[in-house]
Amino acid sequence: MATISLTSDWHHRDYYLGAVKGRLLSLCPGVQLVDLSHNVDNYNISQTAFILKNSFHHFPKGTIHIIGLNSEKTDEHQHIAIKYKEHYFIGADNGLFCLALKGKPDEIVMIENIKSEEEYLTFPELNxxxxxxAHIVKHNSISDLGPSLAELNRLIPIRALIQKGTVTGQIIYIDSYGNATTNISKELFESARQKRDFEILIQSNHYRISTINKNYHETAEGDFLALFNSSGLLEIAINKGHLAELLQLDINSDIRIKFHDR
Incomplete structure (x- = not known):
């Protein structure tokens, strides 16, 4: 049984998701449909890429991942299909896949050999x-969908800045609990730390964290904490609280780590 995951910035009050699911079930009877996420902020490419990057590899090999975000076809952003690590991806070449997929895909094609329906031109997910x-489900291949592409459109991810004694990173994702994931990896942290003491500074120097947890419950309820999450990235949170709301943090808010020699 084929599996198709769906990710979009649609919300459940819209009819778009139901229409796409209905069309998929009509074209591919028996397919398993999985909602990866539909609560992405509108047009937010980096947030969608983060969700896809940290989710797709848990699906069975051969899964088809449809991305409905900024999906309008333009001269710069063609509709494409990708084969990567035995998974398939369908969406617009708007830079999202470059952020979500590490390394060069096995195959990239422009989707040109699909008959378009005039009444659905503004709805490429359905059209x-x-x-x-459905073609991939039937043929287990993307080669016949259109001409090959050499590479994906690129977006440059925001990277943490390392200076003497300091790492400055940015928040790249905020979950529904208000926990803030940064672009500071565990490897970067340990490399810069060199076994020194440290302080994680939030909102300039106003809030400080000087330990790294393994679990949330190691910190008392209502207190600030930091840990490396399942993505291997530094996460700032409040145990049983909503950090982002309390401190008015947003995507791209700075998080600094200061290291101190003993």
């Missing part, structure tokens, strides 16, 4: 992506 997914 194009469902049919491309």
């Amino acid at each position: 194009i992506f469902t049919k491309a997914a």
Whole structure:
């Protein structure tokens, strides 16, 4: 049984998701449909890429992942299908896949050999992506969907800045609990730390954290904490609280780590 995951910035009050699911079930009877996420902020490419990057590899090999975000076809952003690590991806080449997929895909093609329906031209997820997914389900290949592409459109991710005694990173994702994930990896942290003491500074120097937890419950309820989450990235949180709301943090808010020699 084929599996198709769906990710979009649609919300559940819209009819779009139901229409796409209905079309997929009509084109691919028996397919398993999985909602990866539909609560992405509108047009937010980096947030969608983060969700996809940290989710797709848990699905069975051969899964088809449809991305409905900034999906309008333009000269710069073609509709594409990708084969990567035995998974398939369908969406617009708007830089999202470059952020979500590490390294060069096995194959990239422009989706050109799909018959378009005039009444659904503004709805490529229904008009194009469902049919491309059905083709993959049937043929287990993307080669016949259109001409090959050499590479993906690139977006440059924001990287943490390392200076003597300090690492400055940014918040790249805020979950529904208000926990803030940064772009500071455990490897970068340990490399810069060199076994020194440290302080994680939030909102300039106003809030400080000087330990790294393994679990949330190691810190008392209502207190600040830091840990490396399942993505291997530094996460700042409040145990049983909503950090982002309390401190008015947002995507791209700075988080600094100061290291001190003993």
